[in-house]
Amino acid sequence: MFWNDFHFDGLTLAYLTTGFAMTLLAVWNGRRTLRGQKQWPRFVCTALLFCTGYGLTIFSGELKTLVLGWEIMGIASFLLIIVHRDFTSGSSSGGISAKAFFIYRLGDVGLLxxxxxxxxxWRENATLISCLLLATASMQSSQLPFASWLPQALENSTTASAILLATLTVQMGVFLLLRSYPxxxxxxxxxxxxxxLGLAGAAMATAFARVQSSVKRRIAYVSMAHTGLIFIEVAAGFKNLALIHIAANAFLGAYRLLAPPLLAGMPVQEGGISDKKTWEDRLPKKLKYTLYMLYTKEWGLYSRLSKYLRS
Known part of the structure; x- marks a missing residue:
């Protein structure tokens, strides 16, 4: 029967509560900043589409329903990135959204x-199926090796869209791991x-966040670092801790997006270099500068992706 395709448990309740709160914050910010502009009706329609896909995904009781919600949510996330774009002015956000859309679709292939x-x-290749699910989760959560789409997407989207992307879209990769955990x-x-994967993603995202001069890019990398830690918690079997961490990371990310940089505890300094002494200062100067350049260039992850996705 149709209702057998849906399932409600503690995982669904946790994601439903967090999603409801983040959606209210996003709509409130969008109403305050976009109302009266032509982007406001576009944002409302896109947010409704996103909520539809999000609801189908978290209530899904089997893979077919999950794939349907996943597809709708992926399309809505792509539209959230370009919701502010003026299509008559040749905005540069088109290339960014195309790269994010490519990663979404690549993740869909893994899920399918x-x-x-x-x-x-099922019985012969359980490891293969699990690896496909992990690859899809890594792409959705902007983890390695596709760890570059979220900072670019947040930097080129409105604050209202960024709230949904950084707090809900990214955490759906963790949801897939938790739902398939048994x-x-x-x-x-x-x-x-x-x-x-979680350890490597958390370490690299933490390093990248320290050299960012853009608040939104730094927020994106902080969110990615926390998601990497959540991956570790899920792998260790601490599912309740992971759910608490997901909610805390979502509210912290929304607060940082809505609050001024200084109030959010994220002072932006010229060049993105902090005066606080770090462990890198003990390294030889050439090695320290090499690490700094690798951090600022994000180890070439985004440039390699752009090489194959020139708009």
């Missing part, structure tokens, strides 16, 4: 392959891989 394999290769919890290799 996992759904196909779950019907035909399937791969007994696979030690998959759990180790999830933890390693």
């Amino acid at each position: 392959l996992a759904m196909w394999a779950s019907h035909h290769l 399937f791969w919890e007994h696979l030690l290799s998959v759990r180790v891989l999830v933890a390693l």
Whole structure:
């Protein structure tokens, strides 16, 4: 029956509560900053579409319903990035949104392959299915190796759209891992891989955040770092801790987006360099400068992606 396609549990309740609060904050900010402009009706329609996909995803009881909600939410997330764009002026955000859209669609391929394999290769290739789900979750949560779309998307979107992207869209990768956790919890290799990806993503995002001069880019990397830590918590089996961390990260990200930089505890200095002494200061000067350049260039992750996605 139709109602059998839906499921309600503690995970659904946690995401529903967080999603409801973040959507209210996004609509409130959009009404305050966009009302009276031509982008306001566009944002309202896009937010409604996003909520529809988000609701279908978190209430899904099987993969087909999840894929439907995932697709709707992916399209809405893409539209949120370009909701402010003036299509007659050749805005540069088109290339950014195209790259994000490509990663969304690539993640959809992994999810569709996992759904196909779950019907035909369930017993023979549980590890393969789990790896496909992990790849989809990593792309959605802007983790390695596709860890570059979120900072660019937030920097080129309105604050109202950024709230939904940084607090809800990114955390849907974690939702996929939590929803599929009973399937791969007994696979030690998959759990180790999830933890390693989370550790690497958290370490790199933390380093990148320290050299950003843009508030939104720094917020994006901080959110990515926390998501990497949540990956580790999920791999370790601390699901309740992960849910608390998800909610705390969402509210912290929304606060930082809405509050002035100084009030949010994120002073922006010229060049993005802090006066506080760090462990890198103990390194030889050439090595320290090399690390700084790698951090500012984000290890070339975004440039490599742009190489294949020139708009």
